[in-house]
Amino acid sequence: MSVSVRLPTILRPQAGGLSEISAEGGTVGEIVDDVVRQFPGTASHLKAPDGGLHRFVNVYLNDEDVRYLGGLETPVPAGAQLSIVPAVAGGGG
């Protein structure tokens, strides 16, 4: 099943400049894996060393943060939109 995936600015150069791509999968994890398979340059921004999501990235399924759904196991229905969004943070310390 193919869904639309919105990419953050930093990943677009690794995906031929596209802001939105199609990826295959039935869960958030499968879709993220397919994004990495299609565009290997995105791996270091998307994946943590343990195979989970990178901690500086948030993934939204139709505006719902997948961390509050089922994480990488969250089922993704046909026609859904997945958005990968950078975690914008920092501070004076």
Added chain:
Amino acid sequence: MLRLRHDQWLQMVGHSLDCLPEEACGLLGGRADGSVEVFRPCANVDRSARTYAIDGLDLLRFERELETGGEGLEILGVMHSHTHTDAYPSPTDVERAAHLGPWHFLIVSLRHPEPVARSYRILGGQVDEEPIILAPI
């Protein structure tokens, strides 16, 4: 170079003061040449005097707004305040910048009686200050 209008600068300082004692943050929308067209104050979800974080949904919605506006605007960068340190990127700022891309990082320091703003590009861990051009409203 980052080009700001005077009203945007006042809005950023006002937002920084309003958020005290916590750090303030917001997003800069504009043109690829560094001209800020929209400043979007955001909630600091960390609610902290030492760190800030922007809700990913705020970022996503702002980005969509800019794109659907049809004026070719994009997210240019992020503004945040340092409540008790100078307007220079902290090690945390530099680490996190590596995951945001070639953004402009504007910091408003409230350390001194007069607010101080500086803007930076942070690429590959290297911090380079850039001029801020303040344009009339």
